[in-house]
Amino acid sequence: MEKLLIRGGNSLSGEIRCSGAKNAALPMIAATILTENEVTLKNLPFLQDITTMFELLGSMGSKITLDEEMNFQISSSLSDFEARYELVKTMRASILVLGPLLAKYGEAKIALPGGCAIGSRPVNFHLEALKQLGAEIELVNGYIEAKAKRLVGAEIRFEGITVTGTENIMMAACLAEGTTTLRNVAKEPEIEDLANFLNSMGANIQGAGTDEIIIQGVESLGGTDFHIPSDRIEAGTYLVAGALTGGNIKINDINPEKLKIVLEKIRLTGADIKTTDNSIHLTMNIDRPRPVDIETSPFPGFPTDMQAQFSVLNALADGKSIIKENVFENRFMHILELNRMGCDISVSGNLANINGVSSISGAPVMATDLRASASLILAGLCASGETIVDRIYHIDRGYERIEEKLRYLGAEITRLPN
Numbered sequence: 001m002e003k004l005l006i007r008g009g010n011s012l013s014g015e016i017r018c019s020g021a022k023n024a025a026l027p028m029i030a031a032t033i034l035t036e037n038e039v040t041l042k043n044l045p046f047l048q049d050i051t052t053m054f055e056l057l058g059s060m061g062s063k064i065t066l067d068e069e070m071n072f073q074i075s076s077s078l079s080d081f082e083a084r085y086e087l088v089k090t091m092r093a094s095i096l097v098l099g100p101l102l103a104k105y106g107e108a109k110i111a112l113p114g115g116c117a118i119g120s121r122p123v124n125f126h127l128e129a130l131k132q133l134g135a136e137i138e139l140v141n142g143y144i145e146a147k148a149k150r151l152v153g154a155e156i157r158f159e160g161i162t163v164t165g166t167e168n169i170m171m172a173a174c175l176a177e178g179t180t181t182l183r184n185v186a187k188e189p190e191i192e193d194l195a196n197f198l199n200s201m202g203a204n205i206q207g208a209g210t211d212e213i214i215i216q217g218v219e220s221l222g223g224t225d226f227h228i229p230s231d232r233i234e235a236g237t238y239l240v241a242g243a244l245t246g247g248n249i250k251i252n253d254i255n256p257e258k259l260k261i262v263l264e265k266i267r268l269t270g271a272d273i274k275t276t277d278n279s280i281h282l283t284m285n286i287d288r289p290r291p292v293d294i295e296t297s298p299f300p301g302f303p304t305d306m307q308a309q310f311s312v313l314n315a316l317a318d319g320k321s322i323i324k325e326n327v328f329e330n331r332f333m334h335i336l337e338l339n340r341m342g343c344d345i346s347v348s349g350n351l352a353n354i355n356g357v358s359s360i361s362g363a364p365v366m367a368t369d370l371r372a373s374a375s376l377i378l379a380g381l382c383a384s385g386e387t388i389v390d391r392i393y394h395i396d397r398g399y400e401r402i403e404e405k406l407r408y409l410g411a412e413i414t415r416l417p418n
């Protein structure tokens with residue numbers, strides 16, 4: 001298995017470009033199932049999760065090509081409506097094809113995703129909402145088997161806030177008969193991105209990004225040409241790297257509005273942050289970050305996908321802090337590895353109590369999920385000596401060319417072959 005070798009201690013400086021957002025791109029790729037016309041996606045990040053989603057669509061009959069400008073063309077006239085366990089087990093976001101398949105082809109068979117390293121992650125809210133749109137759903141031999149003649153619009157209130165659940169139902173409702181109103185929805189920027197994408201295909205969606213989304217069903221959707229917006233979590237991760245290493249870094253192609261609360265919290269650690277419409281410039285002028293309490297919640301709250309990175313920032317801060325994880329029940333797996341590097345963090349339920357330490361030392365550590373891997377790399381950048389991060393296939397799922405970008409900013413980081 002490939003590993004990353006990091007020699008810590010360098011201060012990061014320079015400018016990098018933010019890549020396209022994984023969590024915006026995945027539902028858009030799934031949404032191409034809603035039309036037989038060609039869709040062009042620009043600024044797609046080169047990531048393992050994107051390849052897995054292409055593999056899934058390809059296995060059902062989609063044709064995917066890459067042009068000379070590195071844009072992807074997708075045409076989906078499907079003959080197979082099954083997402084097999086072999087693919088779903090490697091990427092839970094495969095569930096995103098359920099809504100589009102049902103809406104366009106009236107049937108879908110999707111392996112039921114199991115739990116994963118960060119929690120049990122059921123999909124009951126997706127299934128309940130699809131039933132309210134008229135789908136018949138059964139669980140057979142570990143698969144969700146769903147059928148519907150034509151989905152019919154309904155008023156749906158989600159029992160809990162879910163990002164991919166909101167996306168699945170938004171996509172399904174585009175081709176349903178009549179109007180669908182969704183309440184208690186997710187408001188993440190990726191929801192608005194998906195609505196913009198679907199509207200560019202001819203859908204009629206209003207209210208994405210607010211508490212209520214209204215979708216007027218249409219008979220069919222057409223092709224489109226769409227630029228994937230940038231990845232707020234990638235940008236946030238590099239900003240934390242800058243703050244941790246006493247750095248001076250500028251991230252281009254990122255709208256700072258998407259990172260409001262993250263920027264507020266990084267400022268509280270002592271970093272100076274300047275923004276334009278599409279860039280963020282961070283300078284860290286103090287030796288050690290100040291501690292900052294964090295509590296994760298759905299957008300516009302503090303993103304759970306930035307919690308592990310802030311664990312490292314607080315672990316090296318001058319004082320104590322508390323992190324409360326409210327979104328996933330088991331998202332502190334990185335803490336045990338951070339403690340092996342000399343951090344002083346104790347976990348009790350969904351709370352992490354952090355005593356900041358002034359230095360940590362490199363160690364062999366193991367990545368357990370995508371954002372946990374990012375936090376171990378951040379820790380390696382500040383540790384004395386060598387850190388080797390194992391199981392980096394997790395990082396390749398969601399960070400485009402991370403070692404190249406970090407090296408460009410001055411880090412000493414190398415990928416070790418198998």
Ligand code: EPU
Nearest residue numbers: 023093121122123124125126161162163164165327328370
């Ligand atoms: N939940 C249920 N039932 C459901 C759906 C969700 O109980 O039917 C619970 C989950 O178990 C969790 C909470 O609701 O406790 C929120 O889960 P949500 O459905 O919002 O998460 P998701 O849609 O599976 C997306 C991102 C995650 C990100 C979360 C929260 C994608 C592809 N994934 O997951 O991204 O952490 O929203 O913002 O968009 C990552 O990129 O590292 C990542 C894990």
